[in-house]
Amino acid sequence: MSKVDYSKVTVIILAAGKGTRMKSNLPKVLHPVAGLPILYRTLNQVKSLGVTDIRVVLGYGQKLVEPLVNNFRAKVCIQKEQKGTADAVKSANLSTAQKTVIILNGDHPFIKAQELSALMKKHIQEESEFSVITSIVDQPGDRGRMIYFENKPKAIVEAKDASAETLKIKEVNTGMYITQLAILEKFLPKLSLHAGSKEWYFTEILSLVVEANHKVAFLKSSEDLAFGVNSQKDLAIATGRAFENKNKALMDKGVVILNPATTFIEELVEVGAGTVIYPGVHLKGKTAIGCFCVLEPNAFIHSSGIENSVQIKMGSYIERSLVKEKAIIGPYAHLRPESHIGKGAKVGNFVETKKAVLGEGVKASHLSYLGDVSIGANTNIGCGVVTCNYTLKKTKEKTTIGSNVFVGSNTQLIAPVNLEDNSCTAAGSVINKDVPKNALAVARAKQINKENFKKK
Template sequence: MIPHEQEMTMDGLGVVVMAAGRGTRMRSEQAKVLHQIVGRPMIRYALDVARAVAGHSVAVVVGHQAAQVRAVLESALAEESGGAAVHIVEQVQQLGTGHAVLQTRSVFLSGRGSAPAVYLILNGDTPLLQEATVRALLQTHRTAGAAVTLLTAILDNPGGYGRVVRRTEKGASGAVHASADVVKIVEDRDASPEERAIREINVGTYVVDGPFLFAALDKVQPHNAQGEYYLTDIVDMAVTQGHRVAALPLTNPDEGLGVNTRLQLAEAEQVIRQQIRRRWMEAGVTMIDPASTWIDAEAVIGKDTTLYPNVTLEGKTVIGEGCEIRSFTRLTNCAVGAQVTILDHCVFADSQIDEQATLGPFVHLRPGVRVRKKAKVGNFVEMKKTDLGEGAKANHLSYLGDATIGKGVNIGAGTITCNYDGVHKYQTVVGDHVFLGSDTQLIAPVTVGAGAVIAAGTTVTQDVPADALAIARVEQVNRAGWAARRRALLATEQQVPVKPAGKRTAASKVSTKKKRR
């Protein structure tokens, strides 16, 4: 996780995360909240904020592709211990935002304990919303003594959004100005010309007093063409009942706006990536060209590590302190120890690299590799399910798969573990301080004992005892003068004129017929 100051949860705060919509403007068969931003499904951002502040419990409302969204949520919860309890509630029919929140009643008012004093309502498609902003909204709600508090944004072009209409007041000079209190939210299509001129819009994040929320939702009616129950109607109810409705405008308007299109998805990706880069640089990481450095949300980087241009750290990659990662390298779900050097054009996945190892350029580590302390892996080496021992060297042009290789082993260029017979895969075991000559083939299953030497060009089909020399190749034969005789023959053939092809004469045809008889 990105380093940040941990803040306490808020006692009595229940959180609703709405993640039931399809997101038709995404033009996708996949539910909107499952689209990824910086290597994480969008819903994870709202869930993180919810769990960071909830002191009671969290209810996530799912609907479209409920099973898939549930699976993502359960996977996320399995990875993180502690925190508020999270309940997943299904909205079988998507009948609007008010209806979605109503589905959580059984979670919060189960009778097994006290109900939340306050509710925070978040959207699953607002990945840019920051925890600090949510805490400020909760503080505004308490300070204002409001029944409902809205998060709002002031836009240069508010067209299409619901406008926040505030109560007007006269100042001492007689000038009319908007007060802190909200009177209503009016949809764009229903707004008067004066209301359309308002630039403050509702972004769909709310804080609502506990006793008021579900009592108000029970009275909401679907007075619209869509036949949906709108959460915004509780604002009118609060005002009608004489309760105060407050609002907190965002300092950065983009923070509260939802991701509804592929373009907005890409824009959110860029914003979050920039936030990640900034925070890791503040934590002591050097980036030669930050704009070209891509770091996923769950990656971790130690201080004094240097990332060169076009480095990509994906998934849950962890980089130790004092590392150097050169350009065009991509690591996915890897654990890298301290003071590791990774040269250009490397691709690693699901592998572990211990401290002070050196890898690259052009190294490919497939899942299940462990490179031990001070080991070296060089040009055009591919490894899969292999443990390369401490101080071992595989410097060039080799494939090592399903192998355990001991300390101090030297692997010559062109060495291959032949681990697959077309049906099954087998293990190769190489003991400590073995020397494997260039172009060695190890036909698994096979074991090479400690200290053994394998001659260059050897195909090893049997176990090699410790400290033995293994040679398995065709005996060399030297034929004296053969090369000179061959050159002379070739020169003679080149001097023989070749008769150009043409039409055959009658005589040649007769001759051919005679030969055929």
């Protein structure tokens, strides 16, 4: 079979539902699963096939969902009223669609490009006019049941309309279809309005296609593919599965995850082989972890770069920052956005950085605040050092510290101020003037000892 030209395929994603059971003002398809909105996941998989004609049917929360759709250069189609899935398909401007149409549910987070490709292959090889992916699940719940006749799909029966006997069936509809435009044009007008819900069900089209002796095909796939998110409980289950899948994929590439059940790594995160991840670690956003790192328990890293052989000690929080190779962070360090920690540097316990550039070999071992600061190589920051960067004008001023500087414990640096290379500050000093190269700055009150002093 020749390669499928997906530029000649229309994909319709049904994402107009309100998601009443979610009990949320956020449209259901925007709820994140392991860091990515459900609809993003589907659009990303479809786009990877090379599809150019993607149509997303929106309704509830249209204005909130549109930016995501536009980012994928997909078309927005509007279902004006909630009249069911068949009406949603009609809302996708079928008059301009390609001859082959893929239809997907927008609330299924585990749709995969390879599954769609496999169904397309079967659709073409068997000269099918309507094809569907099914799954066998342990708990079918409210999913539509597959009915067969002579080993071919005959109908899809929605759970709320099914008999007790039909509800025992464990093979369910995944909501992933490939059909021909001609089939949609022929049978959509023939669907009946459901008496109870006052909706048109797209699933009923299968029985009409079979009755008219058109060719149908089916492909059985994994249970995940059938999983749709309709409640916060479903969202939690989906998120758990996504974390589990991500952890398995990383372990297959040589990452050591000591307890996958308590390790939470989002979809876009990258981790190098040989890195050891302890329980309770959270890796979020576009975080990239190098090789041979150690992430101790309860480290939280968001949208940051961690180079090779870095040690992140227990309880450290890192956000939108860069940590160069062989650095040591923590325990209980806080790297706020735009912190750049140099090669072999140390940011110890209860040290907070913000918009801070620490050069190679810098050591800030404990109990310091380093904000809006640039620190040269091999400088030592003593315990209790504070860069006083906030002014009465509610602006932030910068502190510049050179290389090989010794900043004594409990030094307060009143920005803007500059400590040149090889300078020192005495412990307890309040520095508000520049310190020249090779100088020692002492800025503290003279000690007075009162002899024979007694407490009253």
